[in-house]
Amino acid sequence: xxxxxxxxxxxxxxxxxxxxxxxxxxxxxxxxxxxxxxxxxxxxxxxxxxxxxxxxxxxxxxxxxxxxxxxxxxxxxxxxxxxxxxxxxxxxxxxxxxxxxxxxxxxxxxxxxxxxxxxxxxxxxxxxxxxxxxxxxxxxxxxxxxxxxxxxxxxxxxxxxxxxxxxxxxxxxxxxxxxxxxxxxxxxxxxxxxxxxxxxxxxxxxxxxxxxxxxxxxxxxxxxxxxxxxxxxxxxxxxxxxxxxxxxxxxxxxxxxxxxxxxxxxxxxxxxxxxxxxxxxxxxxxxxxxxxxxxxxxxxxxxxxxxxxxxxxxxxxxxxxxxxxxxxxxxxxxxxxxxxxxxxxxxxx
Numbered sequence: 359x360x361x362x363x364x365x366x367x368x369x370x371x372x373x374x375x376x377x378x379x380x381x382x383x384x385x386x387x388x389x390x391x392x393x394x395x396x397x398x399x400x401x402x403x404x405x406x407x408x409x410x411x412x413x414x415x416x417x418x419x420x421x422x423x424x425x426x427x428x429x430x431x432x433x434x435x436x437x438x439x440x441x442x443x444x445x446x447x448x449x450x451x452x453x454x455x456x457x458x459x460x461x462x463x464x465x466x467x468x469x470x471x472x473x474x475x476x477x478x479x480x481x482x483x484x485x486x487x488x489x490x491x492x493x494x495x496x497x498x499x500x501x502x503x504x505x506x507x508x509x510x511x512x513x514x515x516x517x518x519x520x521x522x523x524x525x526x527x528x529x530x531x532x533x534x535x536x537x538x539x540x541x542x543x544x545x546x547x548x549x550x551x552x553x554x555x556x557x558x559x560x561x562x563x564x565x566x567x568x569x570x571x572x573x574x575x576x577x578x579x580x581x582x583x584x585x586x587x588x589x590x591x592x593x594x595x596x597x598x599x600x601x602x603x604x605x606x607x608x609x610x611x612x613x614x615x616x617x618x619x620x621x622x623x624x625x626x627x628x629x630x631x632x633x634x635x636x637x638x639x640x641x642x643x644x645x646x647x648x649x650x651x652x653x654x655x656x657x658x659x660x661x662x663x664x665x666x667x668x669x670x671x672x673x674x675x676x677x678x679x680x681x682x683x684x685x686x687x688x689x690x691x692x693x694x695x696x697x698x699x700x701x702x703x704x705x706x707x
Contacts, residue, residue, distance in 0.1 A: 368693055374397055394444075417492050448475040475525045477529040503563075506550055520562045524569070527567070544579070549567060553587045559609050625664070
């Protein structure tokens with residue numbers, strides 16, 4: 359059985375970069391543009407060498423843990439959403455606007471859309487090419503989805519989230535096509551807001567997700583979407599805000615009829631009713647089996663039993679094992695222990 363990771367991985371300690379996993383106030387804290395750029399300036403002429411060293415370490419860890427489809431750990435990013443937004447026209451990182459995000463769970467100062475959002479120069483292609491040269495396994499690139507970006511950014515230009523999402527989808531589509539043309543086989547668009555706002559996902563969010571993948575030149579790519587239910591603000595948080603699990607059931611049918619190939623869902627932190635898997639007739643399911651907000655080592659027996667139960671609802675060829683979400687909250691050694699356990703379970707099927 360194949361294994362993958364979702365995106366983020368613990369950054370090496372020598373990589374002094376603002377990160378929403380180590381910021382006070384949780385994952386939706388204010389990120390003034392100067393903090394990120396000041397961190398890059400402090401690295402000086404060694405910045406690129408530092409990023410490449412960190413990427414190589416992250417890739418090596420994943421390969422040693424037996425992961426089949428890896429990522430670059432998002433080591434260049436302060437967070438996966440705003441990093442992408444820095445490379446789009448129409449978004450001002452010097453103009454911060456206060457906003458309530460994640461269906462009221464966070465209040466934060468966010469960069470502001472001040473004009474039409476458009477793609478700028480290519481940036482992910484080079485990052486993927488550098489990472490893939492370091493890896494014997496395929497490297498997956500992760501991208502924030504239109505609906506999730508609209509919730510994690512302020513806006514003083516668009517009159518509707520739907521139109522904003524359409525333009526964001528067009529901009530994302532440009533970068534995805536660049537990646538596909540360069541040879542990237544695994545491209546993942548993250549849409550956790552689908553779990554927060556299933557009604558809007560059905561009305562226009564999934565349509566905009568599909569738009570992101572329109573016109574792909576390389577038809578062999580795996581079009582992936584990741585839908586988690588929310589990050590905690592710290593490791594071992596207990597009752598942190600999560601989207602309702604029933605959201606997965608509400609959007610399953612329309613996602614199963616969409617153009618995406620693989621759908622990533624969490625299951626470790628809170629078990630789903632596995633009848634959910636019966637609703638996916640055509641898609642591969644990336645199944646969360648590792649808790650990303652817990653310092654406790656996951657039980658190999660529990661994971662094995664859960665996967666075995668899942669196989670009563672989906673065939674083995676369509677099930678891929680993964681953590682619930684990114685591993686950024688976890689220490690490096692703990693991440694490796696968890697990933698090794700997951701790989702050992704996968705090898706038993």
